[in-house]
Amino acid sequence: MMDSEVSNADICRVCRSEGVADRPLFHPCICTGSIKWIHQECLMQWMRYSRKEYCELCGHRFSFTPIYSPDMPRRLPLKDLAAGLLSSIATAVKYWFHYTLVATAWLGIVPLTACRIYR
Known part of the structure; x- marks a missing residue:
């Protein structure tokens, strides 16, 4: 029973750790399976290191949308x-x-x- 719980947990494909409340896992590309999950910080660090704006596995181009504070003026x-x-x-x-x-x-x-x- 414990082995099935461990194998079903989603882990980051870069740092190999699980998502937590303050560092959730995202799937920013069209990869499937266990390699689709990644932390935002891990993705940003990898993009700075590799200097590529697309996923090296599936070729999907990463796009970022800024999220502003709700009380920000127009x-x-x-x-x-x-x-x-x-x-x-x-x-x-x-x-x-x-x-x-x-x-x-x-x-x-x-x-x-x-x-x-x-x-």
Whole structure:
């Protein structure tokens, strides 16, 4: 009786452990049998490792649907949009300043210094 219970338990095809409440098993592809079950974390880790977006066994392409919180607003508040835009502009200005300083050094200061040294 114990052997039949163990053999009927679904296990993850990557980590070989059973599904629990906080880590349920999913079947994201068209594989059948014992190889169809996988934890979401195991699938994500395997996809990062293999760099493939499809099941290597059945060839089914994995698709993910974002699930948003029920209390999320339909549109982002203007304050959040402005903060994101300001952050992007600040990053762009920082990179522009950095590359301008590097170009000025290599194309202006270094050649002038070398010219004065070897006179």
